Amino acid sequence: MANSKFEYVKQFEQPDQLLPNTWIVVRIDGRGFTKFSAKYSWEKPNDKRALDLMNAAARAVVTDLPDITIAYGVSDEFSFVLHKTCTLFERRASKLVSTIVSTFTGHYIYLWSTYFPDMLLSPPLPSFDGRAVCYPSLQNLRDYMSWRQVDCHVNNLYNTTFWTLIQLGGMDTTEAEKTLNGTFSADKNEILFSKFSINYNNEPEIFKKGSVVFRDYELVEPGTHNVAVEVDNIAEPVQQSKSQLENDKKKRAKARIVVEHLDIIKDDFWDRRPWLLSNKPGKTPKQP
Structure with a gap:
């Protein structure tokens, strides 16, 4: 009821x-996924089904929320990037986080049987937490994405070596941890190759590089678009007409959303896909 005596409680909203x-x-990150993965006996060090499920849920989120320009995921986490000009939910953290987390969780549970047809999902059900962080410059954003991919490589190399020592080397967890204590990347690569004839470079790209989800348009030649400078020089969101907004919306709806396992640290990935930074749809690829 409007203007009731109880309306004062709105003052507590910050x-x-x-x-x-x-x-x-x-x-977003999975809550208690160490126990969750053990419950369903996921393969170690990586369960391709679990990663494909995460990617499918993330792809659905990007489809449902066109304001997301790119997403990157590894293990049980995913980072969703919204352009600096985005005004979705008036840039309110609680609404952005709750919407993305709930949408992702809903799709994750809905798609579970597609990737785990022989495993009935039962309580405790999977859940995710989330946080929103603002990055003022493009370089900050690029460094964040690079950090997540470097983290993916470091963790995967360790886990691959750790579980190889256990599964093929006959060690227990304590012995494997002791063997890897103080080792560097080169040492782990040497252990895999010299003792088990495993070339880490031949491991699947999804395990080494993680997954990138984005709308796919025609690639451009590097150096033809100086989007980075343009984006960082934006003082405030550019006001578009309703027809322009509607036109961009239609282009995004037609774009194919892909899941790739690429190097996002080097400039080439971004230079060839300027729409990821400009927030302007690219050209729809011609059908073969």
Whole structure:
């Protein structure tokens, strides 16, 4: 009831708007997934079915929320990037985080039987938490994405070596940890190759590089678009007409959303896909 005596409780609501003119990254993580993965006996060090399920759920989120320009995932986490000009939910952290987390969780549970047809999902059901972080510059955003991919490589190399020592080397967890204590990447590669004839470079790219989800348009030649400078020079969101907004919306709806396992640290990935940074749809690829 409007203007009732109980309406005073609205005063307890605090504003949670995120900084304007910044890139927003909403990062979600699985809650208690160590126990969850053990419950369903996932393969170690990587279970391709579990990763494909994460990717499918993330792809559905990007489809449902066209304001997301790119997403990157590894293991039980995913980072969703919203362009610095985004005004979705008035840039309110609680709404952005809750919407992305709930949408992802809903799709994850819905798609479970597709990737685990012989495993009935039962309580405790999978759940995810999330947080929103603002990055003021493009370089900050690029460094964040690079950090996540480097983390993917470091963790996967360790886990691959750790579980190889156990599964093929006959060690227990304590012995494997002791063997790897103080080792560097080169040492782990040497252990895999000299003792087990495993070339880490030949491991699947999804395990080494993680997964990138984005709308696919025609690639451009590197050096033809100086998007980075343009984006960082944006002082405030560019006001588009309703027809322009509608036109961009239609182009995004037609774009194919892909899941790739690529190097996102080097410039080439971004230079050839300027729409990821400009927030302007690219050209739809011609059908073969």
